[in-house]
Amino acid sequence: MPVKAAAARxxxxxxxxxxxxxxxxxxxxxxxxxxxxxxxYPVSITTGHWIDAVDAGEVLTSVDFxxxxxxxxxxxxxxxxxxxxxELVLQFAGGSAGETGLxxxxxxxxxx
Numbered sequence: 001m002p003v004k005a006a007a008a009r010x011x012x013x014x015x016x017x018x019x020x021x022x023x024x025x026x027x028x029x030x031x032x033x034x035x036x037x038x039x040x041y042p043v044s045i046t047t048g049h050w051i052d053a054v055d056a057g058e059v060l061t062s063v064d065f066x067x068x069x070x071x072x073x074x075x076x077x078x079x080x081x082x083x084x085x086x087e088l089v090l091q092f093a094g095g096s097a098g099e100t101g102l103x104x105x106x107x108x109x110x111x112x
Contacts, residue, residue, distance in 0.1 A: 028093040031102065035082040040107040042079045049095035051078040055088050079107070 027049070035041070040063065043051050048069075053060040064079040082088065092100065 025096055026094050027096065027098055028091070029100075030092070031090045033088060033090070033104070035084055035086045035088060037106065038084045039082065040079055041082050041104055042077050042107060043090060044074045044077045044103045044105070045092070046073060046075055046101035047095040047097040048075055049092040049097075049100060051076065052091040052093075053078075053080045053082070053088055054091060055086055060088075073101075 029049075042064075043053070045051065048067075051062075053062075060080055060082075062078045063081055064077075066077040068074055068076070
Protein backbone atom coordinates (compact mmCIF):
# COMPACT_ATOMS: atom_id res chain seq x y z
CA MET A 1 0.00 0.00 0.00
CA PRO A 2 1.58 3.29 -1.03
CA VAL A 3 2.03 6.04 1.53
CA LYS A 4 3.42 9.57 1.48
CA ALA A 5 7.21 9.34 1.55
CA ALA A 6 7.42 11.79 4.45
CA ALA A 7 5.34 9.43 6.63
CA ALA A 8 6.87 6.12 5.47
CA ARG A 9 8.75 3.81 7.82
CA UNK A 10 10.82 0.97 6.41
CA UNK A 11 13.24 -1.61 7.83
CA UNK A 12 16.18 0.73 7.12
CA UNK A 13 16.52 4.52 6.92
CA UNK A 14 14.99 5.95 3.75
CA UNK A 15 18.13 7.30 2.12
CA UNK A 16 16.26 9.05 -0.67
CA UNK A 17 13.00 9.98 1.04
CA UNK A 18 14.47 12.75 3.20
CA UNK A 19 16.03 14.67 0.30
CA UNK A 20 14.59 18.20 -0.01
CA UNK A 21 14.20 17.82 -3.79
CA UNK A 22 11.22 15.48 -3.35
CA UNK A 23 7.77 16.81 -4.09
CA UNK A 24 5.38 17.16 -1.17
CA UNK A 25 3.26 14.44 -2.78
CA UNK A 26 6.13 11.91 -3.13
CA UNK A 27 5.02 8.32 -2.49
CA UNK A 28 6.75 5.30 -0.94
CA UNK A 29 6.18 1.58 -0.56
CA UNK A 30 7.71 -1.76 0.46
CA UNK A 31 7.95 -5.22 -1.09
CA UNK A 32 9.31 -8.25 0.76
CA UNK A 33 10.67 -11.31 -1.07
CA UNK A 34 13.05 -14.25 -0.66
CA UNK A 35 15.98 -14.54 -3.08
CA UNK A 36 15.66 -17.90 -4.90
CA UNK A 37 19.30 -18.30 -6.03
CA UNK A 38 22.65 -16.49 -5.82
CA UNK A 39 23.11 -13.95 -8.58
CA UNK A 40 22.65 -10.50 -10.01
CA TYR A 41 19.06 -9.24 -10.02
CA PRO A 42 17.88 -6.16 -11.91
CA VAL A 43 14.86 -4.55 -10.26
CA SER A 44 12.89 -2.77 -12.99
CA ILE A 45 10.02 -0.37 -12.32
CA THR A 46 7.72 1.75 -14.46
CA THR A 47 8.01 4.87 -12.30
CA GLY A 48 10.76 7.18 -11.05
CA HIS A 49 10.89 5.95 -7.45
CA TRP A 50 14.27 5.45 -5.83
CA ILE A 51 14.95 1.77 -5.09
CA ASP A 52 16.82 0.45 -2.04
CA ALA A 53 17.27 -3.26 -1.24
CA VAL A 54 17.44 -3.98 2.49
CA ASP A 55 18.94 -7.13 4.03
CA ALA A 56 18.61 -7.54 7.81
CA GLY A 57 18.21 -3.78 8.27
CA GLU A 58 21.20 -2.87 6.08
CA VAL A 59 20.80 -1.08 2.75
CA LEU A 60 22.66 -3.01 0.04
CA THR A 61 24.93 -1.26 -2.44
CA SER A 62 23.67 -1.48 -6.01
CA VAL A 63 26.05 -2.67 -8.74
CA ASP A 64 24.43 -0.85 -11.68
CA PHE A 65 21.73 1.67 -12.51
CA UNK A 66 19.87 2.66 -15.66
CA UNK A 67 17.14 5.21 -16.25
CA UNK A 68 14.78 5.64 -19.19
CA UNK A 69 12.82 8.86 -18.91
CA UNK A 70 9.67 8.84 -20.99
CA UNK A 71 9.62 5.04 -21.42
CA UNK A 72 6.19 3.75 -20.34
CA UNK A 73 7.45 0.20 -19.71
CA UNK A 74 10.76 0.60 -17.84
CA UNK A 75 11.62 3.91 -16.22
CA UNK A 76 14.31 2.75 -13.79
CA UNK A 77 16.50 -0.36 -13.38
CA UNK A 78 18.74 -0.94 -10.36
CA UNK A 79 20.87 -4.11 -10.14
CA UNK A 80 21.92 -5.90 -6.97
CA UNK A 81 24.13 -8.96 -6.31
CA UNK A 82 22.00 -11.10 -3.98
CA UNK A 83 22.48 -14.32 -1.98
CA UNK A 84 20.07 -17.25 -2.09
CA UNK A 85 17.65 -17.66 0.81
CA UNK A 86 17.92 -14.06 2.05
CA GLU A 87 14.65 -12.38 2.97
CA LEU A 88 14.91 -8.88 1.54
CA VAL A 89 12.76 -5.78 1.49
CA LEU A 90 12.70 -3.40 -1.46
CA GLN A 91 12.02 0.19 -0.42
CA PHE A 92 10.58 2.51 -3.04
CA ALA A 93 10.49 6.25 -2.38
CA GLY A 94 10.28 9.58 -4.12
CA GLY A 95 8.03 8.92 -7.08
CA SER A 96 4.74 10.71 -7.51
CA ALA A 97 2.80 7.62 -8.65
CA GLY A 98 0.74 5.67 -6.10
CA GLU A 99 1.56 2.39 -7.82
CA THR A 100 4.28 1.00 -10.05
CA GLY A 101 4.89 -1.96 -12.32
CA LEU A 102 7.75 -4.13 -11.05
CA UNK A 103 9.89 -6.96 -12.43
CA UNK A 104 12.74 -8.74 -10.62
CA UNK A 105 14.72 -10.91 -13.05
CA UNK A 106 17.90 -12.91 -12.46
CA UNK A 107 20.77 -12.34 -14.90
CA UNK A 108 22.76 -15.37 -16.01
CA UNK A 109 26.47 -15.32 -15.14
CA UNK A 110 27.38 -15.47 -18.85
CA UNK A 111 25.38 -12.30 -19.56
CA UNK A 112 27.44 -10.18 -17.12
